[in-house]
Amino acid sequence: MSQRRARLGVGLSYQGSLREFVREHLEAYDFLEVIPDIFWTEEHGPDGALRFRENPEGLRLLDWVAARRPLVAHSVGMSLGSAEGGFSPDYVAQLARWQRRYHFAWLSEHLSFTRLPHGPGEHMDLGVMLPVPYDEDTLELLAGRVAQVRQAVDAPFLLENNVFYYQLPEQELSEPAFLKRLGERTGSGLLLDLHNLHTNARNHGFSPLDFLEALDLSQVVELHIAGGYEWEGFYLDAHSGACPEPVWELLEQVLPRLPNLGGVVFEMFGNYAPLLGTDILLGELRRLRGVLERHGGRP
Amino acid sequence: MSLAGFQRALSALVMSPALRAEMAALPEQELPARFVGLELTERERRRLHALARDAGMKVTTLLHRANRLSMLTNTLPRTSEAMAHPKLQPLVQRYWREHPPTSVMYVREARRFAGFLLGLLRSGELVHPPLAELLEAELALLELGKSGLAMPAAPEVPPEGAALEQARPRLGPWCHVLPFRMEPRMLLRSGGAITLPENLPDEERYLLLTSVSPGQVVPSGLEVMRGRVLRASTGEHSVAWLRAELGCPSSLFLELAREGLLLLGPAQ
Numbered sequence: 001m002s003q004r005r006a007r008l009g010v011g012l013s014y015q016g017s018l019r020e021f022v023r024e025h026l027e028a029y030d031f032l033e034v035i036p037d038i039f040w041t042e043e044h045g046p047d048g049a050l051r052f053r054e055n056p057e058g059l060r061l062l063d064w065v066a067a068r069r070p071l072v073a074h075s076v077g078m079s080l081g082s083a084e085g086g087f088s089p090d091y092v093a094q095l096a097r098w099q100r101r102y103h104f105a106w107l108s109e110h111l112s113f114t115r116l117p118h119g120p121g122e123h124m125d126l127g128v129m130l131p132v133p134y135d136e137d138t139l140e141l142l143a144g145r146v147a148q149v150r151q152a153v154d155a156p157f158l159l160e161n162n163v164f165y166y167q168l169p170e171q172e173l174s175e176p177a178f179l180k181r182l183g184e185r186t187g188s189g190l191l192l193d194l195h196n197l198h199t200n201a202r203n204h205g206f207s208p209l210d211f212l213e214a215l216d217l218s219q220v221v222e223l224h225i226a227g228g229y230e231w232e233g234f235y236l237d238a239h240s241g242a243c244p245e246p247v248w249e250l251l252e253q254v255l256p257r258l259p260n261l262g263g264v265v266f267e268m269f270g271n272y273a274p275l276l277g278t279d280i281l282l283g284e285l286r287r288l289r290g291v292l293e294r295h296g297g298r299p
Numbered sequence: 300m301s302l303a304g305f306q307r308a309l310s311a312l313v314m315s316p317a318l319r320a321e322m323a324a325l326p327e328q329e330l331p332a333r334f335v336g337l338e339l340t341e342r343e344r345r346r347l348h349a350l351a352r353d354a355g356m357k358v359t360t361l362l363h364r365a366n367r368l369s370m371l372t373n374t375l376p377r378t379s380e381a382m383a384h385p386k387l388q389p390l391v392q393r394y395w396r397e398h399p400p401t402s403v404m405y406v407r408e409a410r411r412f413a414g415f416l417l418g419l420l421r422s423g424e425l426v427h428p429p430l431a432e433l434l435e436a437e438l439a440l441l442e443l444g445k446s447g448l449a450m451p452a453a454p455e456v457p458p459e460g461a462a463l464e465q466a467r468p469r470l471g472p473w474c475h476v477l478p479f480r481m482e483p484r485m486l487l488r489s490g491g492a493i494t495l496p497e498n499l500p501d502e503e504r505y506l507l508l509t510s511v512s513p514g515q516v517v518p519s520g521l522e523v524m525r526g527r528v529l530r531a532s533t534g535e536h537s538v539a540w541l542r543a544e545l546g547c548p549s550s551l552f553l554e555l556a557r558e559g560l561l562l563l564g565p566a567q
Contacts, residue, residue, distance in 0.1 A: 037403070037404075041404045041406050041407050042402060042407070045405070055445060055447065056447035056513070057445075057447045057513040057514045060447075060513070076403070077403070082306065083302035083303035083305075083306050084303040084306075094411060113306060114309055114403070116310055118399060122401055123401060124310070124399045124400060124401055125400050125401060125402050125403050126310055126313060126314070126363055126400060127363060127366035127367060127370075127400055127403045128359060128362045128363045128366060130306075130309065130310070130313065130359070132344070133302075133305075137302065138302065141302070149489055153306060163357070165309065165355035165356070165358035165359050166350055166353040166355035166356050166359060167349070167353060168350070169345065169346055169349045170342050170345065170346065204356070213358070231358070231361070231389075232357075232358075233354075234354075234355065234356065234358045236362075264369055271369065271373075283371075
């Protein structure tokens with residue numbers, strides 16, 4: 001299984017509302033992170049297996065970008081942490097087909113569950129990434145799933161640290177210890193989302209620097225940065241615009257400690273892009289490039 | 300596996316603030332009736348009780364609901380706006396209650412919601428002609444936009460004379476025509492906030508949706524006879540039959556073909 005790692009630089013997370021932006025501002029990003037799920041519709045066939053109806057317009061755009069910039073895949077539908085009825089070999093096979101078509105530099109997924117069984121051949125999808133308990137038996141479950149993904153998809157596989165707004169008591173492992181153990185056990189890398197970390201640290205009152213200390217930073221292949229806002233006493237990982245200063249500071253602090261970093265991606269939800277305009281996006285990508293250059297150029 | 304039961308219970312708590320309140324009011328050793336039958340460890344029971352009292356659960360519920368809502372506001376924006384009317388809003392709640400989220404696929408969820416509403420409209424349980432026309436139009440607009448089809452830059456050269464009379468016209472697959480008695484501009488996202496009329500005028504009006512480039516669909520009004528011709532052009536009948544039936548000249552078929560709306564050549 002290939003674990004090659006590309007050094008890609010400044011990444012942009014693709015959203016449908018950015019289809020003109022990615023064509024008109026190629027110079028602003030070195031690689032594009034795509035959520036494959038937004039380019040297809042899942043349907044259940046008569047045999048109960050998942051079918052994927054791909055959007056031809058989306059494929060044309062991806063083909064265009066792939067001819068000019070590397071792509072990485074960030075899936076949202078794997079539901080790795082579902083105890084039953086969510087994780088689907090059909091879905092993984094679809095990702096493997098896309099890997100053969102687009103040669104993603106790596107594939108990532110969230111350390112969470114979103115799907116549950118719901119009637120014969122159906123599932124329920126909550127549309128929100130719910131964290132799994134950081135316990136030994138969850139580690140076992142995930143290790144098996146990660147092995148299946150790595151076996152099927154010929155690309156380095158990364159797991160993303162989750163954002164969570166509630167505290168699950170009596171967990172056997174801390175989040176960084178769980179991530180570290182899972183990486184050691186499976187050979188998967190880490191997509192360290194600094195905005196998720198900032199959000200969790202702020203909402204739950206812990207030091208993000210202590211969290212970073214507890215990780216094995218050699219596992220980090222990709223970083224995410226994003227923006228958010230306050231709502232009723234909580235800070236939300238809303239991907240709603242400019243990245244806040246504490247996240248830029250975390251980025252500056254962690255960058256020199258990541259020997260295997262492949263790229264840093266700025267995330268903004270599609271709904272916000274038309275409201276905020278392209279200047280903010282260009283500004284964040286420029287600033288990110290400046291930070292990377294100060295730390296020795298493309299990672 | 301008890302994790303499965305725990306995830307089912309956690310998901311139910313995320314989706315229902317009322318269930319959280321019910322559970323928070325129970326003593327630690329009890330569970331809501333809905334969770335009876337779920338295999339749970341003692342630690343998972345304690346976790347669920349803690350979650351029912353955790354203020355962070357309301358944020359998770361907010362995100363869950365915002366995601367569900369955004370699937371509809373992004374795909375059926377004008378219908379979603381119309382559903383905010385106090386008389387219609389309970390139907391959205393009913394839909395969410397009766398149809399748990401099965402997918403984060405926007406188009407699939409839009410079709411599912413549209414199917415729910417159309418079922419009510421067709422059965423007569425909901426009588427609302429303006430909503431019915433808006434929903435049908437917006438669904439057609441969505442499907443055409445996702446089809447990847449676009450009107451060709453150079454329309455086919457139509458046959459003339461006897462060949463025209465025998466041709467069986469078909470609507471270009473990049474178009475859709477449907478009855479629509481409101482202002483077509485209301486379908487545009489930039490058309491401003493909408494309030495649906497109580498009733499529709501008792502007259503014949505048609506809406507033309509044209510995919511001018513992949514993903515870009517333009518709505519426009521249609522003169523009545525053009526609408527009738529386009530609606531009747533299913534490839535089943537000849538131009539001669541249709542013009543006798545509709546009372547229109549052959550030149551109208553030529554005109555529509557030259558505009559790229561009708562196909563008069565042999566079906567591919």
